[in-house]
Amino acid sequence: MMTMQTGEGMDREGGDMLNKKIAIVLLAASLITLAWAQAIHALTEGSAPALSAPFPTDPDFKPRLGTYYYGFEFNSMNIGSASISIVKEGELYRMHVNARTNSKIDYVYKIRYKGNNLTDMDPLSPKVTQISQTVKSKEKDLVIRFSGDGSIQTTEKESEPGEPDDSDLRRIHPDRYTVDPFSATYLARGYDWKVGSEEVFDVYTGKKRYELRLKCTEKTLVDMGGYRRAAWVIVPVARNLDPAKKPQAQKKPADVRIYLSADDFKDVLRIEASHAIGTFLVRLDRFEPGETLTRP
Numbered sequence: 306m307m308t309m310q311t312g313e314g315m316d317r318e319g320g321d322m323l324n325k326k327i328a329i330v331l332l333a334a335s336l337i338t339l340a341w342a343q344a345i346h347a348l349t350e351g352s353a354p355a356l357s358a359p360f361p362t363d364p365d366f367k368p369r370l371g372t373y374y375y376g377f378e379f380n381s382m383n384i385g386s387a388s389i390s391i392v393k394e395g396e397l398y399r400m401h402v403n404a405r406t407n408s409k410i411d412y413v414y415k416i417r418y419k420g421n422n423l424t425d426m427d428p429l430s431p432k433v434t435q436i437s438q439t440v441k442s443k444e445k446d447l448v449i450r451f452s453g454d455g456s457i458q459t460t461e462k463e464s465e466p467g468e469p470d471d472s473d474l475r476r477i478h479p480d481r482y483t484v485d486p487f488s489a490t491y492l493a494r495g496y497d498w499k500v501g502s503e504e505v506f507d508v509y510t511g512k513k514r515y516e517l518r519l520k521c522t523e524k525t526l527v528d529m530g531g532y533r534r535a536a537w538v539i540v541p542v543a544r545n546l547d548p549a550k551k552p553q554a555q556k557k558p559a560d561v562r563i564y565l566s567a568d569d570f571k572d573v574l575r576i577e578a579s580h581a582i583g584t585f586l587v588r589l590d591r592f593e594p595g596e597t598l599t600r601p
Contacts, residue, residue: 459512
């Protein structure tokens with residue numbers, strides 16, 4: 306099979322890693338956090354820290370309404386873009402995420418991603434998350450529903466040309482406060498960050514559950530292209546809570562750094578992820594304010 310390369314040598318292995326890194330943006334969204342879910346997948350399992358309070362320590366935080374536009378880079382090469390829109394529908398917040406590789410990367414590893422989430426902010430509780438993604442010719446649709454009794458139901462469907470469709474239905478009953486990757490971004494942005502502070506909570510991706518620890522390591526300035534914004538540097542570490550997994554020794558996690566604006570907005574300004582194959586960067590290009598939607 307012929308392998309295409311571009312820039313810094315984007316082969317099939319690099320494409321697989323690129324897929325994981327691109328998803329970081331989705332976590333980043335509101336964090337933006339590709340997305341959190343995929344960022345979590347990019348992290349290595351470690352030992353369990355003590356859990357802190359599951360709810361934000363800044364009760365006044367509310368995500369600002371509008372659309373964030375992000376660019377992706379891999380080893381300084383532009384590889385794609387994403388938009389994350391947040392609107393208010395009554396007392397609920399809806400997040401729309403669209404991410405894609407650009408035309409050059411499409412020749413090697415075409416990715417299209419759409420996400421939709423509905424979350425109540427008072428208290429923070431996710432309602433439903435829908436994700437549709439296409440990686441090359443393989444399509445996957447995922448729906449995560451949170452019930453009032455604490456259970457979480459997931460329906461997943463995968464399809465690929467020439468192959469039979471694969472469907473799966475899962476239901477879990479977590480014994481601790483658990484959010485989906487999109488709601489996790491609201492939660493992470495809602496903390497009152499200070500250098501040295503740590504927050505821990507559980508995240509369910511629809512297939513796996515993780516304990517996610519976030520640590521604020523420093524306060525710095527981020528170049529926004531003509532001006533600078535103060536930012537908290539947040540370092541995430543995840544531990545797989547899947548009971549089917551055997552305990553693993555703590556390993557050095559992927560080097561991921563998330564830059565949250567040190568102001569009332571707590572915007573995701575930048576995400577950096579370093580790996581053996583190179584450096585992945587998510588950068589905020591611009592923000593367009595939006596308005597509250599009125600339900601019909």
